[in-house]
Amino acid sequence: MGDDNVVSRLGSLKALLGIVAGAGASYGVYKLVFSRAGDVNTKKSAKNLIVQPGSLMAKVMLLSLLQSSPNPEERRNVLVTLGNAAAFTVNQDLLREFGGLHIIAGFLSDPSPEIRVQTLNALNNLSMNICNQEQLKIYLPSVMQMIETSPVNSDLQLAALRLLTNLSVTDNHQHLMKNSITLLLSLLIVSNDIQVLKVLVNLSSNPDLMDDIVQAQVNKHVFYGLAA
Template sequence: MGDDTVVARLFSVKALLGIVAGAGASYGIYKLVFSRAGDAGVNRKKSAKSVTIQPGSLMAKVSGFKVVSKSDNLDPTVDSESSDIFSKSAANLEPRHLSMLLSLLQSSPNLEERRKVLVTLGNAAAFTVNQDLLREFGGLHIIAGFLSDPSPEIRVQTLNALNNLSMNIRNQEQLKIYVSSVMQMIEMSPVNSDLQLAALRLLTNLSVTDNHQHLMKGSITLLLSLLVVSSEVLQIQVLKVLVNLSSNPDLMDDIVQAQVNKHVFYGFCCNAFTVL
């Protein structure tokens, strides 16, 4: 990277950090008041929807990186191969295993089973070959369909899986249609929740290039607001997204037009250097 590019990027970051907090003060107060009520509601839902894995079921035999399957949906030939699937790790999954996981994800009414499948798919999606296979199988849209699942834990695991899948440029072309849903999830979720953090990680990947940055233009004020009310961990993740956006000249005007509060500039300088 040339010296001029480095100077320009540091200038854009400095400009960004100089205006981060003013736009978010009123929004932050609102989220702080209502996030506790949201947390209580989530806890009640978790208690009401606890799931027990039946002894002897396939799920009872699977843990960690092992693949989850559902024998009653398979013909006898496929069922006879299930023991071989259970012995494989996410790095060694074959195309038919990924297809079976996607099928199970759509058909299983068991919350814990769906969570296990999403975790397994997320682990598998760390490998480029699986990222391509899951796209070819239509898996990106199948997985993204669980962004609206009633369970917060399912939504977190969905975001984690999509985060790994979004490291593939061709996958980003399909995932861009979910940017607005992810931004809405950030806005509606309790501040500093796992949901917000997982969603921001996905947006970080989707904003690395300028191909889809314009889709986040309308949420710049929301991102700036989170810098006022969130924890240090979340602030750093927000800054990663904002630094990506600030590298786009077409978005700098939108960032600069946010209200300025110079008092927060020094407070976020250290975080900015950590991001860089």
């Protein structure tokens, strides 16, 4: 790869990290990008480049950086930046169009709990977009497994529940959560977080799931709490 390509790549990354839709990029990722620049002259040239704010290429490059980085802390910083950017509708659409949803969701199986938390946080923002939910629904089994196996009220479990809340807002994918109703009702007993209740309220709005909720074999006090 020639020097011009290196400079262009670094300049695009700088644009995204600094100004992508007002996301407030991580200084740690900024340092990461330029620590890989090579010699001092290349770094200086990259920093002096004028790059169009919100560059499409910058978003693609950040996704590429996420895939290629072998360092967990680097991946975490990139996920935080992408999660912040995903709070904006325009970026939710662009990340979907670039295949970013599946790239980000690929880190749901990362061995680092912190990486999984930041992945869930990014997907949570992305899931506020109805079109994105169509792609994210295939990851529901992984999300439910994390809810079931994570320590109660842990950051990982709560992040998974927040994502599940967004994915259960409409009845488009609620049927995919049918087999997890007993788990959610059981979790309601032992967890002190309101997020579980939010998911159950969303599911209870679906007439097709009411029988499953009522017939679930869980302590009767759960039902009294839901009815209150």
